Amino acid sequence: MSNRYNENKLVVFNTLSRKKEVFIPLKNPHIGMYVCGPTVYGDAHLGHARAAITFDLIFRYLQHLDYKVRYVRNITDVGHLENDADEGEDKIAQKARLEELEPMEVVQFYTVRYHRNMDQLNVLRPSIEPHASGHIIEQIEMIKKILDAGFAYAVNGSVYFDVEKYNQSYHYGILSGRKIEDLISNTRELAGQSEKHNGFDFAIWKNAEESHIMRWPSPWGDGFPGWHMECSAMGCKYLGDQFDIHGGGMDLLFPHHESEIAQSTVANGKAPVRYWLHNNMITLNGQKMGKSLGNAMSLDDIFTGNHPLLEKAYSPMTIRFFILQAQYRSTLDFSNEALQAAEKGMKKLFAAYETLNQLKVDMNAPPMGVAEIRKACYDAMNDDFNSPMVIAGLFEAVRLINSLKAVEGSLLPDEFELLHKLLHDFLIDVLGLSAEDVAGDHGLVDGLMQTIIQLRQEARGRKDFTTSDLIRNRLGDLNIELKDGKDGTDWQMK
């Protein structure tokens, strides 16, 4: 029995080489994947959704290919500094101060909300979701290793990574394409009277001021871990010194991932990651959507339609479909028009999935090329997870289904099965889309609807169009759409 990964040669775009590379796991069939998760100090917005959905798609597809995936996505609840390191205040702590809450209360509050949003988007939970605050010891141990290796220095209770020294033996900039000379010229002014030897050195442990509430004891005094330590430490802990995939948003490429590579390389003696994958940004009027720019929309805003820029509410599945309609490395531009197009398209997709069950099967039916569509979907996914092309393939299946229904044609039994499998595998399993209240499969409701539809049919038979139109209009007011066909009437939620 062969596994699907033997039949499918997966190619991924590796940021490290800026090329598409054939994906070969270190320990086939096991795959380790680490993705940077959210900093839980605010509600999730569209950008979080894109990152989560991108790597959910990858997680789902790798599993579909029969790989055994350990997917680690962290929760950042300490460490990221708000301003320059010297007077930085922990992001979580700052929020806590403002709202007079315990920092961990803030963390819990937004973590729960994040999970709820991700569930709504049908994003699978990762295999492990470690919190930075729960891995202080691991981070301290790693900092010690970096110090022992001579690539960091301690000053006044803080520890800084020595980028210049690192660059003598390795290449700081290997991921982002930056040159250290450029960094020097860019950061010289900022360096000032800093504790750092160089402006571009970064803190791996930060001394906590008296007033700082989030603090842990360490060999260098009370403090908290630096920006990039948690991912290095937790990635190493759960996936090993070297693992297959590391993902995150493109905005994390520098300095976060660049620094992660430096830390892990020094601490473990080898480059930590084989394939670096980065999802692109969602833009609004061509500009990145982001908290700091004040143009970010929370997912709850979108799901409820509660935002000045929104013409209406958009369901989680509409958002998911919208995001999957673009390849993950492209920017994706937000607009009401685009969202409404996505909404309609997705409903059409699911309506056809329902219609499939009504198709007739016949041993003598002409072949319709279902296998070719299926192959196109695999080819698309194997080419750096090209979900828009998968969706195009699925729409080909939609056209096939609807046209057969329209002419009352039939399918070969094998193709009928394969079509079912195609839609189930790709639409449901890989793309992770699920029918919302689109189709009429609600048991009691469906039974009631059949009665109403029958009454309307009888009215139409009597040419009592006043009654039949009244029924249709009243149902329309309830967002129920009637679809008259050759052999009867179907219904669905609008």
Next chain:
RNA sequence: GGUUUCGUGGCCGAGUGGUUAGGCAGCGGUCUGCAAAACCGUGUACAGCGGUUCGAAUCCGCUCGAAACCUCCA
């Protein structure tokens, strides 16, 4: 300024050295009591200017325009 990208028809978005992406919207038709849905048909798109080539939207150069990163950020 440096680094990394991008510029595709009304909108969103794939793709790519020669063959229809796809969705939404529009237009024409079929069906329908009328609609809707569905089906069929329908688009002189690839920023501009040069170059390479039998052939480029796809490769190269330049110009113009836009973005991300260089500070926390998906």
